[in-house]
Amino acid sequence: MKITKVEIITRASKLEELKQALNDIGVLGMTVSQVFGCGLSKGHTEVYRGKEYDINLVPKIKLETVVCEIPVERVLEVAQKAVRTGNIGDGKIFVYELTDAVRIRTGDRGPEAIMDTK
């Protein structure tokens, strides 16, 4: 079974909706960070909390989740649906194939480290 990391970078204001939507399809483990980023929309202005950012770095959230049983396509579909507004700055999703994972408490490796074995 493959283990895959899905990294979603999007608006901070969408965190609750995104978390809820992922929870609804059984995604439990996740890491969330506050980050600064910029994308491809050069020359366009992004608005964050009423402030305009015309150069470079805009505050975003990054949610990382590693899945093995839940289909990645499903994660992508649900995440997009939760955060898309259709405006510039909706974000990006990156998908990584993982080579391994370790559950430190038990020494479980690979899919066993990710699955809910109780």
Ligand SMILES: Nc1ncnc2c1ncn2[C@@H]1O[C@H](COP(=O)(O)OP(=O)(O)OP(=O)(O)O)[C@@H](O)[C@H]1O
């Ligand atoms: N090529 C990239 N590499 C790493 N991070 C990126 C890349 N593109 C976007 N990001 C991250 O994703 C965040 C959101 O990107 P953003 O939605 O602005 O992408 P975009 O390509 O400019 O699309 P849009 O036209 O919808 O704004 C960025 O702030 C940045 O943190």
Ligand SMILES: [Mg+2]
């Ligand atoms: Mg952009």
